[in-house]
């Protein structure tokens with residue numbers, strides 16, 4: 001195999017590496033546009049971008065985003081960047097092993113993006129529409145689930161919606177009571193920085209990647225407008241969803257979490273047609289949480305003894321689930 005990138009990956013040729021995992025590598029371009037010009041290269045040899053799998057293609061951009069952030073944090077001069085992929089010799093691809101460029105840019109760097117705009121009269125709307133139609137005919141239909149954004153749900157007393165920046169102090173208020181995290185792995189928030197960390201986690205992990213959902217909902221009380229808790233939904237696989245939740249101490253015992261969990265359950269079963277099971281589990285001592293699951297129609301499936309280490313201590317977990325069409329286990 002004479003491919004330069006394959007040989008770099010095998011360490012048969014030298015390169016200045018930035019990153020490596022089992023699927024991709026990143027190293028400096030030997031002919032950089034500017035200092036810090038990085039190439040993200042899939043480990044599997046593939047000439048054309050269009051022949052990468054969807055996972056491989058997405059992965060290049062995933063690692064590319066990380067490397068770009070790293071460049072920005074490293075002090076390497078970058079007031080902006082071009083992310084580009086040259087596909088085919090006619091487009092300037094020099095090494096026939098598909099790769100993504102991350103090139104830092106700054107004012108006065110003397111570089112250009114080598115395109116010129118066409119005469120707008122050459123492309124009137126009718127012509128654009130014709131071209132769009134031609135390509136659209138070959139573009140796979142959007143999977144409903146794939147394009148679904150996190151919804152906002154409304155119940156009698158609550159709004160369930162994505163967190164906003166302005167919710168930080170509310171998060172601190174509900175998550176700082178020592179009783180709240182008693183049966184969950186996290187610690188009570190002490191400072192706004194703790195809440196910020198949770199907030200950042202939510203931002204980074206909320207996703208819908210090819211039907212793999214993780215939606216975190218702020219539970220907002222309609223009367224006060226304050227966020228009083230959190231409930232999240234993920235799908236373990238296309239057939240199984242799972243919920244987790246926590247509520248501020250002052251609002252316990254008013255049926256609030258049951259109301260929120262019911263809304264998530266209704267939304268999930270009606271919007272994820274393949275989902276047949278919604279599950280949840282709790283530390284067995286957590287009676288309130290067990291009750292929430294029972295109140296939304298889940299059945300107790302069993303106990304996993306000493307299956308979880310809660311704050312250094314092994315504890316029992318109780319599993320609950322509801323099956324589509326409300327079949328119950330006897």
Ligand SMILES: CC(C)(COP(=O)(O)OP(=O)(O)OC[C@H]1O[C@@H](n2cnc3c(N)ncnc32)[C@H](O)[C@@H]1OP(=O)(O)O)[C@@H](O)C(=O)NCCC(=O)NCCS
Pocket residue numbers: 179180181182183184245246247248251252253254255256257258259281282283286287288289290291292295
């Ligand atoms: C568990 C939790 C979400 C419950 O929320 P909630 O809004 O108080 O729940 P609801 O009011 O809808 O229902 C709770 C039910 O449990 C009952 N309950 C709560 N604690 C109980 C206890 N120690 N013994 C007996 N019943 C209890 C309540 O009376 C209520 O039952 P009812 O409506 O039949 O009277 C809330 O307590 C919480 O956030 N806890 C901390 C975080 C947590 O443990 N999350 C779950 C992790 S699996």
Ligand SMILES: [Zn+2]
Pocket residue numbers: 003004005006007044045046096097
């Ligand atoms: Zn190669």
